[in-house]
Amino acid sequence: MEAKQRIIILGGGTAGWMTAAALSRYLPKHRFSIQLIESAQIGTVGVGEATIPHIRQFNQWIGLDEADFLQATGASYKLAIRFRGWGQANSDYYHPFGLSGEDLYGLPFHQHWLWLQQQKTASLKNYGQYSLAVLMAQQGKFSRPVADLKHPASAFNYAYHLDATLYAALLRQHSIDHGVEWLDGKVTAVTQNTSGDIAHLILEDGRQIDGDLFIDCSGFSALLIDKTLQTGYDNWQHWLPCDKALAVPSEKDPTPPSYTSAKAMTAGWQWRIPLQHRTGNGLVYCSSYLSDGAAEQELMAGLEEQALAPARALQFVTGRRKQSWVKNCVAIGLSSGFLEPLESTSLYLVQIAIESLLQYFPSNPVGEVERELFNQKMELEYLRVRDLLILHYKLNARPEPFWQYCAQMAVPDSLSQRLEMFRETGHLLEYRQGLFQPASWLALYLGQGLQPQQLDARLSALDTTRLQHWFSDYQQQLQQLVQAMPEHHHVLRNTELAGAAVAPAFSLYGHRG
Amino acid sequence: MPQPLVLIGQGLWLQMATAIVARHLQPFGYQCVALELPAVIKEPSAVACGPELATLCKMLDLPLQQLLQNAKGTFSLGSQYQSGENSWFVPFGHYGLNGAAAEFDQAILQLLQQDPDSKAEQFSIAASAARQGKFALAPANRPDLSSALSYGVHLHTEEFTACLKHFNLQHGVTFLSSQTLEIQHNTEGQISSLQLDQGTTIPVGHCLDCRAEPTTGVTSRTVQFFSAQDTTELLQQPYSSVIQTSWGWLVRLPLQQGSHWFTQCTDPAVDLPQIRQELQQLTGQTDWQHCSRQQPTESQPWQHNHLRFGQAAAALDCPLYNGLTALQYLVIRWLDLLPNQSSCPATALMYNQHWQQYQSEVQDFLQLHQQPLATKTGQAFARLGRAPNTETDAIKAGQWFGLMQGLGLKPELSSMLLANRTETEIHQGLRLVQQQIARLIAAMPSQADTLNRCLQQLEH
Ligand SMILES: Cc1cc2nc3c(=O)[nH]c(=O)nc-3n(C[C@H](O)[C@H](O)[C@H](O)COP(=O)(O)OP(=O)(O)OC[C@H]3O[C@@H](n4cnc5c(N)ncnc54)[C@H](O)[C@@H]3O)c2cc1C
Numbered sequence: 001m002e003a004k005q006r007i008i009i010l011g012g013g014t015a016g017w018m019t020a021a022a023l024s025r026y027l028p029k030h031r032f033s034i035q036l037i038e039s040a041q042i043g044t045v046g047v048g049e050a051t052i053p054h055i056r057q058f059n060q061w062i063g064l065d066e067a068d069f070l071q072a073t074g075a076s077y078k079l080a081i082r083f084r085g086w087g088q089a090n091s092d093y094y095h096p097f098g099l100s101g102e103d104l105y106g107l108p109f110h111q112h113w114l115w116l117q118q119q120k121t122a123s124l125k126n127y128g129q130y131s132l133a134v135l136m137a138q139q140g141k142f143s144r145p146v147a148d149l150k151h152p153a154s155a156f157n158y159a160y161h162l163d164a165t166l167y168a169a170l171l172r173q174h175s176i177d178h179g180v181e182w183l184d185g186k187v188t189a190v191t192q193n194t195s196g197d198i199a200h201l202i203l204e205d206g207r208q209i210d211g212d213l214f215i216d217c218s219g220f221s222a223l224l225i226d227k228t229l230q231t232g233y234d235n236w237q238h239w240l241p242c243d244k245a246l247a248v249p250s251e252k253d254p255t256p257p258s259y260t261s262a263k264a265m266t267a268g269w270q271w272r273i274p275l276q277h278r279t280g281n282g283l284v285y286c287s288s289y290l291s292d293g294a295a296e297q298e299l300m301a302g303l304e305e306q307a308l309a310p311a312r313a314l315q316f317v318t319g320r321r322k323q324s325w326v327k328n329c330v331a332i333g334l335s336s337g338f339l340e341p342l343e344s345t346s347l348y349l350v351q352i353a354i355e356s357l358l359q360y361f362p363s364n365p366v367g368e369v370e371r372e373l374f375n376q377k378m379e380l381e382y383l384r385v386r387d388l389l390i391l392h393y394k395l396n397a398r399p400e401p402f403w404q405y406c407a408q409m410a411v412p413d414s415l416s417q418r419l420e421m422f423r424e425t426g427h428l429l430e431y432r433q434g435l436f437q438p439a440s441w442l443a444l445y446l447g448q449g450l451q452p453q454q455l456d457a458r459l460s461a462l463d464t465t466r467l468q469h470w471f472s473d474y475q476q477q478l479q480q481l482v483q484a485m486p487e488h489h490h491v492l493r494n495t496e497l498a499g500a501a502v503a504p505a506f507s508l509y510g511h512r513g
Numbered sequence: 514m515p516q517p518l519v520l521i522g523q524g525l526w527l528q529m530a531t532a533i534v535a536r537h538l539q540p541f542g543y544q545c546v547a548l549e550l551p552a553v554i555k556e557p558s559a560v561a562c563g564p565e566l567a568t569l570c571k572m573l574d575l576p577l578q579q580l581l582q583n584a585k586g587t588f589s590l591g592s593q594y595q596s597g598e599n600s601w602f603v604p605f606g607h608y609g610l611n612g613a614a615a616e617f618d619q620a621i622l623q624l625l626q627q628d629p630d631s632k633a634e635q636f637s638i639a640a641s642a643a644r645q646g647k648f649a650l651a652p653a654n655r656p657d658l659s660s661a662l663s664y665g666v667h668l669h670t671e672e673f674t675a676c677l678k679h680f681n682l683q684h685g686v687t688f689l690s691s692q693t694l695e696i697q698h699n700t701e702g703q704i705s706s707l708q709l710d711q712g713t714t715i716p717v718g719h720c721l722d723c724r725a726e727p728t729t730g731v732t733s734r735t736v737q738f739f740s741a742q743d744t745t746e747l748l749q750q751p752y753s754s755v756i757q758t759s760w761g762w763l764v765r766l767p768l769q770q771g772s773h774w775f776t777q778c779t780d781p782a783v784d785l786p787q788i789r790q791e792l793q794q795l796t797g798q799t800d801w802q803h804c805s806r807q808q809p810t811e812s813q814p815w816q817h818n819h820l821r822f823g824q825a826a827a828a829l830d831c832p833l834y835n836g837l838t839a840l841q842y843l844v845i846r847w848l849d850l851l852p853n854q855s856s857c858p859a860t861a862l863m864y865n866q867h868w869q870q871y872q873s874e875v876q877d878f879l880q881l882h883q884q885p886l887a888t889k890t891g892q893a894f895a896r897l898g899r900a901p902n903t904e905t906d907a908i909k910a911g912q913w914f915g916l917m918q919g920l921g922l923k924p925e926l927s928s929m930l931l932a933n934r935t936e937t938e939i940h941q942g943l944r945l946v947q948q949q950i951a952r953l954i955a956a957m958p959s960q961a962d963t964l965n966r967c968l969q970q971l972e973h
Contacts, residue, residue, distance in 0.1 A: 420859030
């Protein structure tokens, strides 16, 4: 009988418990043992409450029922992120989990929209008004997407706002039920063997935890991947200069919106995440441009409900661990890097890391091939999210010194080329690997006021009047669909609907995406 | 009125690019000009088109049946490989009946590991049908089958070209021809006009250059190309045959009457008489045509308003990968971005980067044929049984899997996503699919019947 492969997960934040839940679901108990160590004394980061639709796939993967999940985590539905003050102080746009319009005459919808805008079409509405998800979010409605690709309601998707602590607790119970051993203890020393692999962890009380594969979910402390293995960090603060956050819960909103709010502030931005039982708020800011005191004032003044606790301070360095998998240690979660939560992507990156770990699961000892494939995959995912985040900052004409710095900063080549291409022709080139597709890039470009110099050469041949009619009819059709939908807060209370089984769509934008 | 689009080149590639451009842009009032230049390289007598052609025909409104009839075409579900005693099938379609079935390929690999008598092709409807000489289009009420049964065609080059030219003329393309060509550039390096025989000058908005031969300044390598024709009728083979030789691979494309053989060698130290001898031994054919040609290795197709699609496609063109597929891709992707200005360097840069991705995926696939374990892709498969995550569909998922498992790469590690399933569960699941495939194939007509029916439809 072969000895079991021992998997040690260090950290019981969302990343640790998501990893434990997924591994215990897939790895057979007769071949693997899984232990998770966390320190109640240290605690978790306690934020991370806005998600993107992929979380539904994760929950389904590990066998969590949607109704149970909604109830246990106080979750609400999420259709978009609303960006106010980005680009210009008075801007207000949504980045929806959905597409806008339809392709017409073989050309993408946005080209027609830009064309009609150029023609100064009076009846033309804001770009977001041709997106079902945006209309639903604005009107406080919610319904699930449909699978019939001909139906406009197949072109959106949804995610959740969830209580991170309750989600971790739910995953913990789930993992323990599936055989994960849970230890409370603080790791004070790490021993490596001669190859450099981690051999065991020593806890404060003297216990020694031996393992074959170590998953570092120790959060910002990156105890194994960095403090022990000294992997190094790519610092991206020159592109994403915010380095601090304040988080504060406030009273619940009786009619919680189905979108996350991200409002640009003097030297950063403020989030608002509505849950069923409370609202999560926070300010992400750049400490070189805003003092901690001023930040707290700004945050508190911007709350829409009564605060329930004092604000909690967090510090971070945006960037990513040079390699997520080194020796026999795989970093997942904040230990592998930090991208600010502007697009709610951290839990997605956790999920992708878990999925890739399972796909490239190593033997004992670990092989170079799986390590390299995993690292390549994670690098690409991080870089593609990073570029979209930088875009939020770069494209702005705000007067504050922080924003002026951002407008003038040099950006990575991968982003400047993409940006320049849109400026030239109004066209985009999609990629297959990585999260954000043209619909997301467009929401930002157009929402933050980027105008292409030229459009597609074919547009001038089209009948503008017919186009205008099509646009009006389409918009009306969307409005009618939305009007017939139930209110978001009713849906949250209506467990029957909440429990209806819906297959997850594996894209940000729904079945059509 | 937009600036004219001028396509230059010769033969099949020029006609195909023109057909795509003309069909796309005619509704928008574009005037297309196709300039036919003398052929420098003789085109192969037959071509193997991948599944893109069926989609393209729909887009063009050009009945595939017509091409099959005029160009003596046959269907192809993929390629039957032969290497010494080993043979395997590389289908265009995916394995299993549900393309989205998680870890299906991994289940096959586990079975192959445990039962050496099993073969991956038992789980590919395309491979199983091909083996029995059967072919059918996926019925309209089974859209789920269309990607498992995705198919290409083999066509006679000359007739295929003639069909496309006819199509282009019908679509109002202006054809010009010239023995000579002088490209005039403006001070910014853009092509401003083309000068033809007797001083005729044509203005250019964009020049889509379909010429395959390398121009000065473009890196190239020498390729020895061999071809032969065979009169044996192979209607029972809805696939291409690929046979390993001492220098590479020999490909056979069956047409309605007879078949065509092609092979090429890039080794500069090649012994030509020996190749001829081996070819004769392998095929029984004595009449082999040989030519030595320069193959470009261009990777920046979009330069100013000059779209060097021919060279870019030619860089990949070989008997194992038809450059026409690459050319189609280049043209369609460019049309997606049709710019209003002759200079858009950032768009060109992004486009070229995307093309390099396509190119590297094809090259990776071709290199697997030479030394599978010298490639990262081969190593990853040999370790984990996983094909690469690709950015394009240059090579289909079924082709990656089919080729690598056929080449004998056996993964060291098995899928953890299946680890909780028992061997019996996995085998039962696979057997079920195998039975469904067998039932579907039992009701399938032979390729000859399907072909006849297609051609008859055309007559009515
Ligand atoms: C301001 C802010 C806002 C965010 N908002 C979002 C959002 O809206 N959406 C989103 O997806 N993500 C968001 N994130 C990211 C998200 O919070 C994290 O990705 C997620 O919570 C996972 O964190 P973690 O589990 O990696 O780390 P943590 O929650 O910090 O967990 C670390 C664990 O390691 C344990 N540990 C550490 N050291 C030791 C030791 N020596 N011994 C034993 N145990 C130890 C701790 O006890 C803890 O259990 C946000 C992050 C920040 C900073």
